[in-house]
Amino acid sequence: MDAAGSQVADECAQYAGLYQSGFITTQSGNLLCSKIIHLITNNQVKSQVSRVLHECEQRMYKSVAFPAIATGQAGQSPAKVADEMLDAIVEFARQKSVQHLQTVKIVIFQTNMLTDFYESMKKREDSDSSTSESLLSMFKCKLLCFLCVWANKTEVFYLQLIIDIYLSTAFFWGKKQSSGEKKSMILEKKVYLVTFQICGESQEKVDATESWIKDLILKEQLENTVADEAIESFGETQIAILEDLQRRNQITIQLENKLSPPQIKISGISRDVYSVSLEVQRMIQQIKSTEEERSKAELLYNLVEWRYPGSNGGFVAFDKLTNTQLEHARVFKKPYLNVKINNKNYKVDLNTLKATDDQGKTINLQRVAKDEGK
Numbered sequence: 001m002d003a004a005g006s007q008v009a010d011e012c013a014q015y016a017g018l019y020q021s022g023f024i025t026t027q028s029g030n031l032l033c034s035k036i037i038h039l040i041t042n043n044q045v046k047s048q049v050s051r052v053l054h055e056c057e058q059r060m061y062k063s064v065a066f067p068a069i070a071t072g073q074a075g076q077s078p079a080k081v082a083d084e085m086l087d088a089i090v091e092f093a094r095q096k097s098v099q100h101l102q103t104v105k106i107v108i109f110q111t112n113m114l115t116d117f118y119e120s121m122k123k124r125e126d127s128d129s130s131t132s133e134s135l136l137s138m139f140k141c142k143l144l145c146f147l148c149v150w151a152n153k154t155e156v157f158y159l160q161l162i163i164d165i166y167l168s169t170a171f172f173w174g175k176k177q178s179s180g181e182k183k184s185m186i187l188e189k190k191v192y193l194v195t196f197q198i199c200g201e202s203q204e205k206v207d208a209t210e211s212w213i214k215d216l217i218l219k220e221q222l223e224n225t226v227a228d229e230a231i232e233s234f235g236e237t238q239i240a241i242l243e244d245l246q247r248r249n250q251i252t253i254q255l256e257n258k259l260s261p262p263q264i265k266i267s268g269i270s271r272d273v274y275s276v277s278l279e280v281q282r283m284i285q286q287i288k289s290t291e292e293e294r295s296k297a298e299l300l301y302n303l304v305e306w307r308y309p310g311s312n313g314g315f316v317a318f319d320k321l322t323n324t325q326l327e328h329a330r331v332f333k334k335p336y337l338n339v340k341i342n343n344k345n346y347k348v349d350l351n352t353l354k355a356t357d358d359q360g361k362t363i364n365l366q367r368v369a370k371d372e373g374k
Contacts, residue, residue: 245276298320
């Protein structure tokens with residue numbers, strides 16, 4: 001109030017007793033902001049924060065800054081206040097009707113409270129990690145700013161930390177080209193824009209803090225490259241899986257399909273890079289297994305052809321995969337095999353080469369070795 005000046009104090013005195021919804025709004029006085037919202041102290045921190053957020057949205061304010069309310073003369077637990085304030089912000093940010101308020105700041109000047117707010121945020125990230133939305137992805141269309149104070153082991157100085165989070169997880173994949181050309185697949189990176197504003201007692205301390213922040217970031221970052229010819233065969237199914245992996249994890253996936261061999265570069269939080277890399281390897285192995293089965297089916301089709309009766313009195317060849325299944329069943333002396341013929345289920349007797357449908361109708365099959373002619 002001292003910094004705001006006497007004009008704001010007089011305005012507060014004028015509105016005394018006229019407040020609604022637990023707060024009054026005054027001009028900014030000497031402070032560098034548009035308005036000041038004065039809260040009437042009570043024990044309902046979450047509801048107070050929620051009402052202020054909705055008031056800001058209604059008045060089309062773009063940003064709002066809170067102190068750690070109720071932790072001073074009200075004497076509330078900083079840990080409880082941290083949970084309630086962040087609960088209110090999270091619930092507000094999830095509302096689809098929010099259009100104007102983009103920035104929420106919590107300003108902490110008491111160094112002992114930093115741990116309480118950090119643990120509250122960390123707890124939410126851990127609890128959300130098994131769900132479809134993490135603490136970060138929840139704010140895809142919002143902007144969360146968190147201001148805190150950091151203390152080193154020997155001296156205490158103020159550090160304002162403002163984190164601006166922008167997420168863009170759109171995938172843009174090129175259309176298939178002719179079989180003679182490589183497919184063009186372009187991935188727009190997921191971007192986290194982070195701004196740190198550091199205020200310290202000296203340039204030396206500011207530089208030390210900047211170095212400390214960079215070290216923390218680098219310790220949590222990892223990049224892994226997976227290179228394999230099978231990546232060139234990635235289709236819509238694999239693309240959808242990559243899109244889902246990037247959306248659910250704190251990583252960026254970059255596909256370099258013009259290299260030889262093609263590469264997938266995965267970068268981000270270490271634990272997520274490890275898990276996503278394993279999933280990419282599994283996808284590659286699945287592609288290889290599928291191509292190997294197709295190659296075997298093609299080879300076998302050149303040797304043996306299984307056929308079923310057609311509509312014009314002749315016989316029609318099974319597709320190559322079913323052809324392989326039938327031949328393998330015969331080689332391994334299996335008595336029966338279930339197949340589909342014209343989208344109907346049939347049970348094939350491998351001894352009599354007869355196939356029976358669900359209604360009991362039986363048809364004759366043919367097995368023709370290619371060297372015997374057709």
